[in-house]
Amino acid sequence: MATRFRRRTLFATPLAALAATSPAPARVHATGDGVPYTPEQYAELLGRLAAQGKAQPDNYSLGGAVEELEKRMAEILGKETAIWMATGTLANQIAVRILAGTRRRVLVQAESHLFRDCGDCCQTLSGLNMVGLAPGRATFTLDEVQAAATDAETGRVVVPIGAIQIESPVRRKSGERFDFEEMERISAWARERKIGMHMDGARLFLECGYTGRPIRRYTELFDTVYVSAYKYFNSPSGAVLAGPRSLIDGLFHTRRMFGGGLPHGWPFAAVTSHHLEGFAERYRKAVETSEAVIRALGASAKFEIARIPNGTNIFRIRPVEVSAAEFRRRLEENGVSAAAPAGEWLQLQVNETWNRVSAEELAARFLKAAA
Amino acid sequence: MATRFRRRTLFATPLAALAATSPAPARVHATGDGVPYTPEQYAELLGRLAAQGKAQPDNYSLGGAVEELEKRMAEILGKETAIWMATGTLANQIAVRILAGTRRRVLVQAESHLFRDCGDCCQTLSGLNMVGLAPGRATFTLDEVQAAATDAETGRVVVPIGAIQIESPVRRKSGERFDFEEMERISAWARERKIGMHMDGARLFLECGYTGRPIRRYTELFDTVYVSAYKYFNSPSGAVLAGPRSLIDGLFHTRRMFGGGLPHGWPFAAVTSHHLEGFAERYRKAVETSEAVIRALGASAKFEIARIPNGTNIFRIRPVEVSAAEFRRRLEENGVSAAAPAGEWLQLQVNETWNRVSAEELAARFLKAAA
Numbered sequence: 127m128a129t130r131f132r133r134r135t136l137f138a139t140p141l142a143a144l145a146a147t148s149p150a151p152a153r154v155h156a157t158g159d160g161v162p163y164t165p166e167q168y169a170e171l172l173g174r175l176a177a178q179g180k181a182q183p184d185n186y187s188l189g190g191a192v193e194e195l196e197k198r199m200a201e202i203l204g205k206e207t208a209i210w211m212a213t214g215t216l217a218n219q220i221a222v223r224i225l226a227g228t229r230r231r232v233l234v235q236a237e238s239h240l241f242r243d244c245g246d247c248c249q250t251l252s253g254l255n256m257v258g259l260a261p262g263r264a265t266f267t268l269d270e271v272q273a274a275a276t277d278a279e280t281g282r283v284v285v286p287i288g289a290i291q292i293e294s295p296v297r298r299k300s301g302e303r304f305d306f307e308e309m310e311r312i313s314a315w316a317r318e319r320k321i322g323m324h325m326d327g328a329r330l331f332l333e334c335g336y337t338g339r340p341i342r343r344y345t346e347l348f349d350t351v352y353v354s355a356y357k358y359f360n361s362p363s364g365a366v367l368a369g370p371r372s373l374i375d376g377l378f379h380t381r382r383m384f385g386g387g388l389p390h391g392w393p394f395a396a397v398t399s400h401h402l403e404g405f406a407e408r409y410r411k412a413v414e415t416s417e418a419v420i421r422a423l424g425a426s427a428k429f430e431i432a433r434i435p436n437g438t439n440i441f442r443i444r445p446v447e448v449s450a451a452e453f454r455r456r457l458e459e460n461g462v463s464a465a466a467p468a469g470e471w472l473q474l475q476v477n478e479t480w481n482r483v484s485a486e487e488l489a490a491r492f493l494k495a496a497a
Numbered sequence: 498m499a500t501r502f503r504r505r506t507l508f509a510t511p512l513a514a515l516a517a518t519s520p521a522p523a524r525v526h527a528t529g530d531g532v533p534y535t536p537e538q539y540a541e542l543l544g545r546l547a548a549q550g551k552a553q554p555d556n557y558s559l560g561g562a563v564e565e566l567e568k569r570m571a572e573i574l575g576k577e578t579a580i581w582m583a584t585g586t587l588a589n590q591i592a593v594r595i596l597a598g599t600r601r602r603v604l605v606q607a608e609s610h611l612f613r614d615c616g617d618c619c620q621t622l623s624g625l626n627m628v629g630l631a632p633g634r635a636t637f638t639l640d641e642v643q644a645a646a647t648d649a650e651t652g653r654v655v656v657p658i659g660a661i662q663i664e665s666p667v668r669r670k671s672g673e674r675f676d677f678e679e680m681e682r683i684s685a686w687a688r689e690r691k692i693g694m695h696m697d698g699a700r701l702f703l704e705c706g707y708t709g710r711p712i713r714r715y716t717e718l719f720d721t722v723y724v725s726a727y728k729y730f731n732s733p734s735g736a737v738l739a740g741p742r743s744l745i746d747g748l749f750h751t752r753r754m755f756g757g758g759l760p761h762g763w764p765f766a767a768v769t770s771h772h773l774e775g776f777a778e779r780y781r782k783a784v785e786t787s788e789a790v791i792r793a794l795g796a797s798a799k800f801e802i803a804r805i806p807n808g809t810n811i812f813r814i815r816p817v818e819v820s821a822a823e824f825r826r827r828l829e830e831n832g833v834s835a836a837a838p839a840g841e842w843l844q845l846q847v848n849e850t851w852n853r854v855s856a857e858e859l860a861a862r863f864l865k866a867a868a
Contacts, residue, residue, distance in 0.1 A: 164547070165543070165546075165547035165552040165553070165554060165763065165764075165767075166544060166547040166548060168543075168547075168764070169540055169541075169543040169544035169547050169552075169764075170540075170544060172536070172539075172540040172543065173537060173540035173541060173544060175536075176535070176536035176537040176539075176540050177537060181536040181540075182536070183536060211756070212583055212756065212757070212759060213756045213757070213758060213759060213760075215753060215754075215756040215758065216755075216756025216757075217756075219756060244753070244754060245750055245751070245753055245754030246754070247754045247755070247756070250754065251622045251623075251754070251755070252622075356760045356761070362759070362760060362761035362762075362763070362764055363759040363760045363761055363762075379616055380616070382586060382615070382616060383586075383615060383616030383617070383618040383621065383622070384587075384618070384622065384755055384756055384757075385582070385583065385584045385586040385587025385588075385590060385618070385755055385756075385757055386583070386584070386587075386755075386756055386757065387584060387586065388583060388584060388733070388734040389584075389727045389733065389734045390727070390733035390734055391733075391734070392536065392733070393536075393539070393540075393733055393764055396536075
């Protein structure tokens with residue numbers, strides 16, 4: 127394959143791999159949504175889970191650790207049942223496909239992953255007409271939904287809307303959240319009309335860490351919810367799609383038709399379940415630490431800090447007295463790994479590794495690196 | 498998920514798991530195409546490969562151990578390049594999809610995995626018309642291909658045939674091989690007409706162990722070839738699709754559109770590569786051992802033996818003096834694991850574990866269990 131794509135990855139960052147072999151246990155990885163693992167560390171974790179009986183084999187993605195994850199995730203999300211998928215791309219497509227049924231027009235954010243980054247999969251493979259709302263923005267409004275519905279009903283051929291998908295937070299908008307009150311209004315409107323509601327909640331657990339809202343306050347607004355297994359639950363791949371039995375049961379066959387019926391998913395599912403337990407509490411602590419750090423740095427003249435309005439775990443920082451590249455190098459020396467800067471700004475991400483040190487210690491590391 | 502399917506699996510067999518923890522190093526698993534691993538053993542192997550630098554991370558299935566496997570497999574299959582896929586279902590569909598192009602009729606065995614066991618994926622997701630030839634048989638003939646081509650050309654609307662897929666050996670026909678001379682004739686005929694040729698070679702390496710033909714004698718007859726990574730190369734999942742650069746380059750995008758762009762495939766690919774090296778030699782030895790065992794048992798009055806005509810690694814055995822269930826129990830005690838009998842017959846499969854003991858020793862175990 128000649129084509130190459132630069133993407134954030136838990137495993138491929140050379141700096142992260144370097145850090146993992148250093149003796150310092152208190153390194154903070156201010157890049158990525160999750161905890162970086164080297165292949166050795168992943169294999170070690172898998173071996174540990176297997177020894178504890180927490181990595182029971184599945185059979186074509188049925189049973190074992192896969193089923194355990196499905197059950198636990200359904201419970202947390204407040205849904206009747208759930209099904210494991212190898213990727214979020216597949217989870218989202220299958221969700222809007224089943225929700226739409228014979229009503230083939232689907233409303234979605236123009237900036238969503240499904241609309242922009244999945245190769246027009248819903249249009250090409252499922253024959254859906256995906257209508258992208260609110261280009262350039264994280265949120266579309268109920269007014270925009272109603273206008274789109276009117277459009278669909280007033281053509282010479284009526285095309286009923288079968289489903290609405292909402293992604294929150296929105297990765298292409300640097301983790302900005304979909305406006306929650308608007309989300310509630312749209313959900314109520316859609317339910318009155320029996321239009322299916324799907325949430326791309328790839329990073330939903332991160333959003334809850336910032337809004338303090340319980341997970342179920344979101345998921346109750348939707349029929350189906352997808353959550354990523356690989357971003358902050360640190361699995362090499364995987365996703366979970368939760369919803370009512372009437373929609374989810376039997377998706378074994380659809381999953382397999384799409385080529386997503388992995389003979390064994392347990393090496394992924396077991397690691398996901400491991401990180402899922404207690405995640406909300408651990409992440410809340412990481413957010414608290416990072417907010418204290420950001421306040422401390424904001425009080426210093428050495429930095430300019432930019433937050434994302436209605437954002438989540440992404441913020442930007444510009445060192446005033448040193449170049450961004452030099453600042454990053456010194457941060458690395460001082461136990462904080464960051465991604466390469468864009469111009470004079472570093473984009474930092476808050477994840478569980480922010481729990482490894484106190485806010486005071488971490489702020490001191492930033493200040494030292496900026497001196 | 499309420500639905501449950503019983504399938505052969507490397508990981509889920511309780512007997513295999515039991516055997517793996519027993520001290521005997523010389524157990525033969527006469528079930529499955531590969532070597533059974535417990536989760537602990539898989540994690541241990543992965544850790545060993547990682548420590549040896551043989552499990553380099555990939556990034557959305559690009560680079561690292563995934564790319565290494567792609568390169569090595571392309572070389573062995575005699576193709577310009579190859580791409581890793583999470584499942585064979587996806588590999589086959591994408592292959593016939595790209596080969597067919599705008600010519601949407603595809604010929605395939607009616608007993609093939611793609612025609613029978615993939616949920617009509619090519620028809621439903623790729624808009625192909627799959628025509629199943631030779632129902633009930635492993636081989637279709639050039640005559641049947643020509644008849645199908647005539648059918649396609651003599652309707653009121655001409656529908657050109659874009660691709661022909663051949664599976665060999667055929668799993669639904671108990672590992673029976675597609676007739677090789679017919680395969681050669683069909684390939685020559687198709688190439689004259691620029692009709693694409695795809696091989697479902699999920700178990701191609703097993704077939705070569707029986708026919709003695711070099712892998713490339715098969716693959717040169719096809720534009721694209723799929724080989725399974727999980728059956729006898731003992732990976733939890735995975736597949737490789739090999740072919741010319743003109744067809745394979747850029748399939749990163751198609752793979753991802755189908756939801757098969759796993760963020761990390763290295764935990765699967767590294768294990769596949771490990772078992773790929775030297776497999777042909779090891780498997781040839783296993784076949785020799787098993788053939789000697791079958792000859793010895795065939796000479797005894799204690800057994801009835803049924804081979805598959807033009808078969809590969811599956812045969813059936815009936816103990817004359819004891820029940821099949823009792824025979825299986827005693828076999829297990831004597832270091833040979835077998836699947837549950839169907840009636841009075843046991844279906845046995847030859848895999849690498851047959852190398853663990855001499856033919857004499859293994860025949861003695863069978864004879865002892867049948868006494």
